[in-house]
Amino acid sequence: MMAASSTTSRPLAHGHGRAHHVLTPRRYQGLAAHSSRSPSLVFSSSLESIDASDAFASGGLLAQYEDKEPLPLDVDLSSVFGYKRTFAENFQVLETLGAGSFGVVSLVREKETGVEFAAKRVPKHCRRGPTTARYLRKLRTEVDVMRQMGTSLNAVFLHDTYEENDHVTLVMEACRGGELWERVAVDTYDEGLACRYVRDVLRFVAQAHANGILYRDIKPDNFLFLDTGDLSPLKATDFGLSSRMTPAMLDGEMISQRCGTPAYMAPEVIEQSYGKAADLWSVGMVAYQLLTGRFCFWEDVRGLSLRDVWKSVLHDKIQWEHLEGCSPEAIELVKGLLNRDQKGRMTADEALRAPWFKRLEGDGSTSSAGDSDLFKGTLVQRLQRYGAYGLLKQRALALLAADASDADSELGAILKKAFEDADEDSSGTLEVDELATALRRAGYAVTDGEVGQLLQFTDIDFSGSISFDEFLATTLDWQTIAERKGTDGWKDMCKRAFDLIDTDGSGYLELDEVVSLLPEKFIGGRHALARDLIAKADRDGDGRIDFEEFESMLNFNGAAVESLDLYDSRSISRESLSLDSM
Numbered sequence: 198m199m200a201a202s203s204t205t206s207r208p209l210a211h212g213h214g215r216a217h218h219v220l221t222p223r224r225y226q227g228l229a230a231h232s233s234r235s236p237s238l239v240f241s242s243s244l245e246s247i248d249a250s251d252a253f254a255s256g257g258l259l260a261q262y263e264d265k266e267p268l269p270l271d272v273d274l275s276s277v278f279g280y281k282r283t284f285a286e287n288f289q290v291l292e293t294l295g296a297g298s299f300g301v302v303s304l305v306r307e308k309e310t311g312v313e314f315a316a317k318r319v320p321k322h323c324r325r326g327p328t329t330a331r332y333l334r335k336l337r338t339e340v341d342v343m344r345q346m347g348t349s350l351n352a353v354f355l356h357d358t359y360e361e362n363d364h365v366t367l368v369m370e371a372c373r374g375g376e377l378w379e380r381v382a383v384d385t386y387d388e389g390l391a392c393r394y395v396r397d398v399l400r401f402v403a404q405a406h407a408n409g410i411l412y413r414d415i416k417p418d419n420f421l422f423l424d425t426g427d428l429s430p431l432k433a434t435d436f437g438l439s440s441r442m443t444p445a446m447l448d449g450e451m452i453s454q455r456c457g458t459p460a461y462m463a464p465e466v467i468e469q470s471y472g473k474a475a476d477l478w479s480v481g482m483v484a485y486q487l488l489t490g491r492f493c494f495w496e497d498v499r500g501l502s503l504r505d506v507w508k509s510v511l512h513d514k515i516q517w518e519h520l521e522g523c524s525p526e527a528i529e530l531v532k533g534l535l536n537r538d539q540k541g542r543m544t545a546d547e548a549l550r551a552p553w554f555k556r557l558e559g560d561g562s563t564s565s566a567g568d569s570d571l572f573k574g575t576l577v578q579r580l581q582r583y584g585a586y587g588l589l590k591q592r593a594l595a596l597l598a599a600d601a602s603d604a605d606s607e608l609g610a611i612l613k614k615a616f617e618d619a620d621e622d623s624s625g626t627l628e629v630d631e632l633a634t635a636l637r638r639a640g641y642a643v644t645d646g647e648v649g650q651l652l653q654f655t656d657i658d659f660s661g662s663i664s665f666d667e668f669l670a671t672t673l674d675w676q677t678i679a680e681r682k683g684t685d686g687w688k689d690m691c692k693r694a695f696d697l698i699d700t701d702g703s704g705y706l707e708l709d710e711v712v713s714l715l716p717e718k719f720i721g722g723r724h725a726l727a728r729d730l731i732a733k734a735d736r737d738g739d740g741r742i743d744f745e746e747f748e749s750m751l752n753f754n755g756a757a758v759e760s761l762d763l764y765d766s767r768s769i770s771r772e773s774l775s776l777d778s779m
Contacts, residue, residue, distance in 0.1 A: 259330040262329070264334070265329050268329060274321045274322070274333070277321065278333075278358075280360035282360055284361070284368075287308060287309070287359075288305040288307055288316065288368065291305060291306055291313070299317075300319040300320055301317075301318045302316065302318075315372075316368050317367040318365075318366045319364060319366075320363060320364055321365065322363065338436075339437050339439065343436050345410065346404065346405065346410070347653075348581050348650075350430065350577070350650070351430070352432055353370050353421065354369065354370040354650050355370075356369060372434070373425065374425045374426070377394060378418035380394075388527060392556065392557060394420075394431055395484045395530075398415065399548050400549065400764065401420075401431075401433045402415065402480060403548075403549055404764070405433075405476075409442040410439055410442065411442060411473050412439050413438045413439060414435065414439075415480055415483060416458050416479065416482075420433055423644070430765060438456050440456075446472065451465075451470040457475075459506045459507060460482070461479040461483070462510060463478035465539050467507045467510060467511060477542050480548070484531050484534060485531055485535065488520060491519065494515065494516065495509065515535055526552040526553035527553050529551065529552070530551045533547075533548065534548060546763075574766070575766060576672065577643065577651070577764070578765070580651040580655055581651070582761065583655055583671040584651070584654030588714075588715075588730055589730040589731075590750055591657045592714050593750070594673075595666050595669075595670040596693075596698075597670075597690055598670040612669060612673075613665070626660070626664050627652075627663040628661070629648055640769040641768065642767050655667055658716060659716040676759055688748060694747075695747050695748075698710055698714065700713070704743065704744065706741060706743075708727055708728065708740070711727040712727045734747065736749070
């Protein structure tokens with residue numbers, strides 16, 4: 198057993214002060230006990246918050262100002278984001294949880310359902326210096342990144358976003374177990390728990406990178422425990438420094454802006470030439486702390502100057518001797534992450550395959566169960582993976598699902614039975630309560646909120662439930678299907694889906710055709726969402742999708758989001774597995 202050193206200090210802060218939406222332990226108020234409407238509809242609201250504002254678009258309000266140029270004092274920011282303005286109508290504020298220069302975090306209760314959330318209220322006007330277009334874009338990026346990571350159970354879930362004249366309010370999942378930092382600084386824990394915590398952090402980083410997102414502030418106090426148990430899942434929070442990777446960055450262009458918390462910054466961040474590998478150095482720093490209770494260069498950073506900290510990160514010898522007593526596998530992983538050469542550093546995918554984590558495979562969290570046993574192995578992972586595909590790809594796969602299951606009648610029958618077993622009222626759809634019951638009966642530890650979250654990103658027609666076609670599209674192994682079909686066979690399947698969407702037969706998927714795939718509840722926002730969906734697949738920038746681009750979108754060979762190891766399975770055995778053997 199290892200006790201974190203009582204002399205370990207908080208990392209040297211960089212940037213504004215902050216408070217976390219951490220709640221004191223209390224019984225989570227579940228969906229079924231508090232909802233006055235159909236449970237299947239409770240969690241659909243955040244997908245309706247499609248930005249209606251054009252302030253950020255080319256030619257919009259903010260386009261006329263340079264990033265760092267102060268905005269005129271009389272500029273109208275009352276509806277700059279285009280978010281809903283009904284926070285006060287929908288939520289009751291219960292208590293203030295924390296405050297800082299970023300704004301205020303409160304515990305709130307949704308009036309219609311009784312479910313509690315954490316609400317982060319952020320001012321539109323910068324409290325430190327003049328308000329700039331860059332400041333507002335940063336707020337929008339935080340919201341956009343949280344939405345993009347919404348399918349992940351390793352990130353705090355953004356339930357909805359609201360706007361007032363002077364503030365933006367982010368309504369988020371309430372995590373009740375405290376910060377990872379608190380366990381580093383206070384708790385006694387063993388290597389088995391450290392292994393779990395590091396894997397949860399790595400899973401988040403791997404999913405973020407697969408979605409083209411750099412987090413840029415990995416540290417223990419940016420990860421919250423869902424509940425107070427030792428084996429509680431960890432969730433990333435505070436996306437204010439996150440950045441989306443541009444096409445140039447994906448091709449190797451480096452970032453020059455220093456960003457993050459100095460004690461956790463990678464050497465290349467200090468030297469102002471970095472990419473996504475910088476996040477992995479920070480994970481290595483966290484792993485070292487979890488295993489030793491101290492930093493790898495210092496026991497205590499209090500009293501050190503910024504120059505002293507950066508000098509150590511760039512030049513000092515890492516104190517590997519403090520890892521003595523840890524397993525060889527743990528040491529191997531930490532050394533692979535704390536490699537000053539960013540090109541030689543482990544990627545998130547490589548780190549997740551490290552031998553250290555093989556010891557956890559007995560808990561079912563990296564299950565390799567086949568399609569014949571979905572509810573006992575990988576269904577929660579598959580739900581998260583399908584949500585990460587993006588709506589246009591999901592719609593295309595739903596069109597292909599029936600053909601794929603018909604081609605393998607035995608597999609189709611297995612999946613049909615699994616669906617019917619879960620569909621308790623034989624309605625032909627899975628409501629959120631039916632999905633929750635089926636998952637828990639099969640041995641998954643998921644909260645009501647998480648079940649609603651998973652359903653929300655699987656329910657691609659926004660009906661409030663999962664149809665059998667949606668279930669098929671979620672559970673099928675598309676990469677295996679593509680490999681079995683061969684190049685020509687898979688191309689034929691893709692062409693059939695393309696032709697079904699290309700209703701005018703022009704050979705292109707254009708705006709109106711993509712809009713027609715979206716439900717009418719998006720009135721006022723369907724065109725904005727459709728343009729975003731097209732932009733993600735439109736490689737030549739002509740504002741439409743040709744078949745080659747469509748086929749590329751459906752390419753599963755080596756796709757970053759495909760590996761189930763990226764996602765937490767939430768196997769119930771996670772709650773009971775003994776860690777004494779580690």
